[in-house]
Amino acid sequence: MGSGVVSKGERTRESILEGAYQLFLQQGYHGTSMRQIAEEAGIALGGIYNHFSGKEEIFTAVLEAYHPIHEIVPVIQASEGATIEEYVRNAAMGMMTALERQPGFLNLIFIEIVEFNSQHLPDLVDMTFPKVMSIVGPFAASQNKLKDIPLQSIVRSFIGLMFMQYFAEKLVGSKFVDMPLEEAFEQTLQIFLHGILAE
Known part of the structure; x- marks a missing residue:
């Protein structure tokens, strides 16, 4: 965004990616559940699906972001x-x-x-x-x-x-x-x- 202001949705997405990143490093992809990612990000499980269709999409987004x-x-x-x-x-x-x-x-x-x-x-x-x-x-x-x-x-x-x-x-x-x-x-x-x- 041009103003540099980060929206709530963007902050939530970043929290999901950061939490998933840490979990993937610790447990691998298959060892990490969507529920764990939600807990790490501090949101409800259903909230993840407002940003990602599933765990694989999160992983590819983590690969790109990091x-x-x-x-x-x-x-x-x-x-x-x-x-x-x-x-x-x-x-x-x-x-x-x-x-x-x-x-x-x-x-x-x-x-x-x-x-x-x-x-x-x-x-x-x-x-x-x-x-x-x-x-x-x-x-x-x-x-x-x-x-x-x-x-x-x-x-x-x-x-x-x-x-x-x-x-x-x-x-x-x-x-x-x-x-x-x-x-x-x-x-x-x-x-x-x-x-x-x-x-």
């Missing part, structure tokens, strides 16, 4: 650098910080994969892709310094590499890379910027 892309894009857009290398490094560090602020999202993805066989992921990609492509500006400004690769592919590779770096750190830590995580992060940046082939 996707870290909402924090990642503004952070990357605000990143600066005198060179493309400096910009990429600052953007990557900002992205990792933003991911750290949404630690539960990784668990949501596991729930999606295990309990839904990834059926909602294509729609999630459709939702996030326009936001991701909004960060092409700095890459476009330096296009004369880049290889002849479509900007969409460059941005997609950057986001994908940083996500995988974060997931690897959270899943297995330094054992996965057998080196300090800071060094692994720097090597990932070097691979993105310069590739793996010797000049």
Whole structure:
């Protein structure tokens, strides 16, 4: 809303999503009931159906609402650098910080994969892709310094590499890379910027 005022209905919807988010993380999707979600949100069970048709719709709304892309894009857009290398490094560090602020999202993805066989992921990609492509500006400004690769592919590779770096750190830590995580992060940046082939 333009005035910044949040309606009662919007507050109720947010309470439902917040309560469902916490319950899904603790109990999984199938282990969580609509009654539990209503109790967590502080509303009557019937009140949920004024906002959502059922539990699956709530889950997909939680996936979208708590996707870290909402924090990642503004952070990357605000990143600066005198060179493309400096910009990429600052953007990557900002992205990792933003991911750290949404630690539960990784668990949501596991729930999606295990309990839904990834059926909602294509729609999630459709939702996030326009936001991701909004960060092409700095890459476009330096296009004369880049290889002849479509900007969409460059941005997609950057986001994908940083996500995988974060997931690897959270899943297995330094054992996965057998080196300090800071060094692994720097090597990932070097691979993105310069590739793996010797000049």
